[in-house]
């Protein structure tokens with residue numbers, strides 16, 4: 001992304017307003033893309049092989065009990081696998097890990113060349129990420145063309161204090177710049 005706007009930047013000049021059902025889905029996606037997120041890879045043990053999915057719908061939900069959530073799309077070939085999984089792990093990627101993000105967008109030889117480990121619950125995990133949350137499924141809620149998966153965190157692993165997260169905004173990868 002380019003530099004920051006000047007201090008006298010007037011966001012109101014460019015404002016557009018629309019009802020989401022009246023426009024192309026792209027405009028809604030573009031507007032939602034203004035919300036910068038981190039990037040995660042969610043992994044679980046499939047029946048035949050380990051699977052992972054790149055997801056930026058991750059969010060923390062509750063500290064007590066510790067709950068997190070993310071939203072798999074119904075259209076995904078891996079939707080059933082994830083929504084029926086009893087345990088899964090959320091990997092928060094660091095800013096140098098765009099290649100890992102890209103490889104988990106599709107099924108295939110996702111874990112090739114990665115030093116994969118397995119949690120006591122049998123979930124395949126990728127070492128060397130910014131943070132990892134090992135979860136057991138707490139609830140699965142229907143939500144339009146996605147579902148909301150809520151996980152209870154049973155184990156947390158974090159990288160060092162100076163780790164820099166990978167950021168996703170406006171359809172692009174970037175890194176975090178403190179103001």
Ligand SMILES: Cc1cc2nc3c(=O)[nH]c(=O)nc-3n(C[C@H](O)[C@H](O)[C@H](O)COP(=O)(O)O)c2cc1C
Pocket residue numbers: 039053054055056057058070071072073075076077078079104105106107168
């Ligand atoms: C940065 C990024 C974030 C994504 N976030 C999600 C997400 O939160 N939920 C989701 O279902 N798919 C998300 N996707 C798409 C999935 O990674 C995947 O490509 C899609 O579900 C198709 O999967 P399939 O090959 O199983 O059909 C994201 C992709 C990218 C690049």
